[in-house]
Amino acid sequence: MTIDTTSNVEVTDTTDQNTLAAPELPEGGWRHQDLLDLDTCSRAEIEAVLTLADRMREILDRRIPRVPALRGYTIVNLFYEPSTRTRVSFELAGKVLGADVISVSADTSSVVKGESLIDTVRTLRAMRADAIVMRHSMAGAPYLASQHTDASIINAGDGSHAHPTQALLDLYTMRRAVGDLTGKKVVMVGDISHSRVARSGLWGLAAMGANVVVCGPPTLLPFGLRASDRPGHAESALPPVSIETEIDKAIEGADVVIALRLQSERQEGGLLPSLHEYAAHYQVTAERLARANPDHLLMHPGPKNEGIEIASDVASGSHSIIEDQVTNGVAVRMALLYLLSGRVEPEEVVAEASS
Amino acid sequence: MSTLAIHNGRVIDPALGQDGIADVVIVDGRIARVGPNEGDMVIEADRIDATGLVVAPGFVDLQVHLREPGAEHQETIATGTAAAARGGFTTVCAMPGTQPPIDSRAAVESVLREAEASASVRVLPLGTISANRAGELLAPAGELAGAGVVALTDDGQAVADPNLMRHALQYSTRFGLPIAQHPEDPALVEGGQMHEGWVATRLGLRGRPASGEATMVARDIALAELVGAHLHVCGISTAGSVALIRAARERGAHVTASVTPHHLTLTHERVAFGESYEEIRYDSSAKVFPPLREEADIDALVDAVRDGVIEAITTNHSPVSGMEKDIEFDLAAPGISGLETAFGLTMRLVEEGRITLPTLIERLTVGPARAWNLDRRPGFEGLGTLAPGAVGDVALLDPTSEWIVEPERFASLGRNTPLAGERLRGRVIATVVDGVVVHETNAVAAL
Numbered sequence: 001m002t003i004d005t006t007s008n009v010e011v012t013d014t015t016d017q018n019t020l021a022a023p024e025l026p027e028g029g030w031r032h033q034d035l036l037d038l039d040t041c042s043r044a045e046i047e048a049v050l051t052l053a054d055r056m057r058e059i060l061d062r063r064i065p066r067v068p069a070l071r072g073y074t075i076v077n078l079f080y081e082p083s084t085r086t087r088v089s090f091e092l093a094g095k096v097l098g099a100d101v102i103s104v105s106a107d108t109s110s111v112v113k114g115e116s117l118i119d120t121v122r123t124l125r126a127m128r129a130d131a132i133v134m135r136h137s138m139a140g141a142p143y144l145a146s147q148h149t150d151a152s153i154i155n156a157g158d159g160s161h162a163h164p165t166q167a168l169l170d171l172y173t174m175r176r177a178v179g180d181l182t183g184k185k186v187v188m189v190g191d192i193s194h195s196r197v198a199r200s201g202l203w204g205l206a207a208m209g210a211n212v213v214v215c216g217p218p219t220l221l222p223f224g225l226r227a228s229d230r231p232g233h234a235e236s237a238l239p240p241v242s243i244e245t246e247i248d249k250a251i252e253g254a255d256v257v258i259a260l261r262l263q264s265e266r267q268e269g270g271l272l273p274s275l276h277e278y279a280a281h282y283q284v285t286a287e288r289l290a291r292a293n294p295d296h297l298l299m300h301p302g303p304k305n306e307g308i309e310i311a312s313d314v315a316s317g318s319h320s321i322i323e324d325q326v327t328n329g330v331a332v333r334m335a336l337l338y339l340l341s342g343r344v345e346p347e348e349v350v351a352e353a354s355s
Numbered sequence: 356m357s358t359l360a361i362h363n364g365r366v367i368d369p370a371l372g373q374d375g376i377a378d379v380v381i382v383d384g385r386i387a388r389v390g391p392n393e394g395d396m397v398i399e400a401d402r403i404d405a406t407g408l409v410v411a412p413g414f415v416d417l418q419v420h421l422r423e424p425g426a427e428h429q430e431t432i433a434t435g436t437a438a439a440a441r442g443g444f445t446t447v448c449a450m451p452g453t454q455p456p457i458d459s460r461a462a463v464e465s466v467l468r469e470a471e472a473s474a475s476v477r478v479l480p481l482g483t484i485s486a487n488r489a490g491e492l493l494a495p496a497g498e499l500a501g502a503g504v505v506a507l508t509d510d511g512q513a514v515a516d517p518n519l520m521r522h523a524l525q526y527s528t529r530f531g532l533p534i535a536q537h538p539e540d541p542a543l544v545e546g547g548q549m550h551e552g553w554v555a556t557r558l559g560l561r562g563r564p565a566s567g568e569a570t571m572v573a574r575d576i577a578l579a580e581l582v583g584a585h586l587h588v589c590g591i592s593t594a595g596s597v598a599l600i601r602a603a604r605e606r607g608a609h610v611t612a613s614v615t616p617h618h619l620t621l622t623h624e625r626v627a628f629g630e631s632y633e634e635i636r637y638d639s640s641a642k643v644f645p646p647l648r649e650e651a652d653i654d655a656l657v658d659a660v661r662d663g664v665i666e667a668i669t670t671n672h673s674p675v676s677g678m679e680k681d682i683e684f685d686l687a688a689p690g691i692s693g694l695e696t697a698f699g700l701t702m703r704l705v706e707e708g709r710i711t712l713p714t715l716i717e718r719l720t721v722g723p724a725r726a727w728n729l730d731r732r733p734g735f736e737g738l739g740t741l742a743p744g745a746v747g748d749v750a751l752l753d754p755t756s757e758w759i760v761e762p763e764r765f766a767s768l769g770r771n772t773p774l775a776g777e778r779l780r781g782r783v784i785a786t787v788v789d790g791v792v793v794h795e796t797n798a799v800a801a802l
Contacts, residue, residue, distance in 0.1 A: 158559070
């Protein structure tokens with residue numbers, strides 16, 4: 001993007017002209033106060049976020065990306081686990097919409113364990129936080145928080161469980177690139193067991209009608225993913241998915257390939273012989289991608305370990321849309337914050353964003 | 356001479372094969388007579404009208420955490436035994452994983468002293484297998500036996516070192532003490548928060564595999580057979596454990612086992628789901644070790660309770676404070692406060708026709724008592740039965756009375772139960788220890 005510095009002076013009041021139009025909501029409206037995972041989101045609701053994200057993306061691409069849609073709205077980023085990209089993405093999303101954004105790095109080891117999480121969330125709400133974006137190393141922490149506050153809780157990653165905004169931005173990025181995902185073959189390669197990106201992605205992709213294949217070494221595939229492992233239970237208990245431990249078979253005819261980050265502690269934990277061996281059997285390479293659909297897309301939630309789960313040349317190659325994912329992350333989070341704010345009543349709509 | 360006459364109840368005493376309307380007369384703390392009302396009831400007797408109720412021997416629980424000394428915010432001997440009395444339990448074995456652990460005569464005596472002063476029911480202390488419950492060196496089994504412990508266990512921490520376990524089993528034979536082992540291999544379940552299965556996958560929680568129990572139980576059976584010792588496997592939870600124990604007993608090994616009411620009735624789905632599979636929760640009240648398993652495990656456990664491969668139902672009563680549960684699931688303390696719901700919860704199996712009421716009562720009374728030879732210990736011969744001369748411990752039960760579980764009304768300080776708000780059918784109406792009523796509901800009518 002080129003920045004035209006000369007024109008900045010002339011558009012000082014852009015923010016006042018550009019407020020958002022009401023989003024197109026699914027039938028029954030946007031039902032959620034929190035976003036904890038995508039398992040409770042219908043296709044229509046996901047579509048509403050993605051459609052709204054298109055307009056957010058337009059705002060982001062302006063010379064001065066700022067609208068006052070969330071003026072007076074307070075967002076606290078409460079991060080119990082270090083993160084740069086997700087935290088910054090949420091900060092930017094809030095600021096572009098004119099919200100007040102505060103980021104707090106909480107350290108689970110330094111706080112007194114016990115009621116600290118509940119206390120912290122209640123305290124933030126007492127200070128009039130409207131939304132709390134939470135990252136935590138333990139699965140379920142945002143669920144606990146949501147039970148103890150009426151602020152909106154947004155899960156920015158909880159342990160190995162869920163990362164719904166990453167899944168939404170992945171869906172958005174895929175949809176922009178390939179259109180309707182119905183019937184598309186999407187392959188996730190890597191550490192499925194410990195991946196919150198994979199878990200949320202499976203729910204989202206299932207809702208959008210994609211055919212999902214997960215691929216990884218047997219020690220990194222979670223128990224019970226096959227429907228046959230849960231006899232007599234509702235199909236909806238886990239999203240439908242195919243499992244393949246051989247990457248060449250998994251990638252065959254794929255429309256989208258998502259390489260997941262491999263944490264080095266998996267090797268230290270004895271789940272893998274070595275990173276070298278992992279790369280030999282599961283690295284996404286140009287040679288392996290040759291089996292995919294010729295128009296395939298390559299994605300990675302970041303941060304990448306090039307040379308381990310993904311080859312450098314393909315990571316920056318023509319099929320890669322990894323950088324788009326990052327930009328789209330801001331747009332999707334803007335859309336989500338706006339929907340969760342409840343500021344979608346017609347009287348609050350001043351003008352169409354594109355005016 | 357004090358006399359208590361329990362009149363006209365349905366007396367079920369599995370040990371004597373009795374099931375019929377009768378009177379139970381307790382004189383000076385001992386069972387004097389069980390039989391038809393002969394109209395010559397002692398005139399001076401205190402009487403309870405048990406018409407319409409079941410009269411059973413008092414329940415015996417081999418695995419109860421009373422938390423005293425050291426964790427009196429979770430439970431005390433006074434509150435824990437009051438909970439036991441409400442649950443129909445007249446004898447509880449106090450788990451030794453206290454602070455400090457019960458690994459010396461002085462520690463045993465402190466428990467017995469406090470029980471003497473404040474307990475509502477009989478407390479039998481347990482000692483640790485290893486010194487300081489550290490899993491490294493043997494605790495002094497002879498000293499502990501002399502002080503009155505009835506079994507040795509390292510509580511919720513299984514003895515990992517196979518040599519230490521072998522020697523504990525071997526040494527214990529000199530003192531006739533069962534070695535009671537938590538059935539999970541610490542290495543295989545390390546960091547695990549719930550049963551390894553599709554629910555853990557959905558929640559993104561680290562699992563505790565069923566095989567983490569099978570490997571431990573198999574090892575311990577092999578060691579017990581090697582040295583000819585008595586192994587008791589506490590609170591088993593898997594079909595695999597049942598199969599191993601069944602086979603060992605068929606070979607003649609001295610292996611006994613117990614199971615909790617929650618492992619007989621609840622599955623791992625309880626952690627995540629309420630009404631539907633659409634929405635999840637992280638319900639730490641259902642976090643317990645070993646974890647709640649699957650339907651197939653319940654089926655095998657119930658079969659084993661029915662046919663006696665599992666002779667004891669024990670609560671593994673594990674009270675913790677609200678603060679220790681209302682936190683991140685990974686940090687939440689495991690355990691269920693189980694004494695006050697045990698009868699109502701296991702009555703579900705009777706309601707479903709899976710076991711009979713006499714079998715249930717057997718597994719709560721003479722089953723556990725005989726598993727550890729408690730019925731032959733001097734002072735309480737016949738424990739778990741209504742045989743003449745046995746201790747005068749009785750539970751009066753109404754198997755059809757319905758009630759709602761309200762943890763805030765528990766006698767236990769531990770309100771940690773996954774059953775809050777649930778309707779149970781089957782209630783303990785009164786509990787008698789040594790001929791003295793230690794618990795009664797308003798439903799008890801004095802004659």
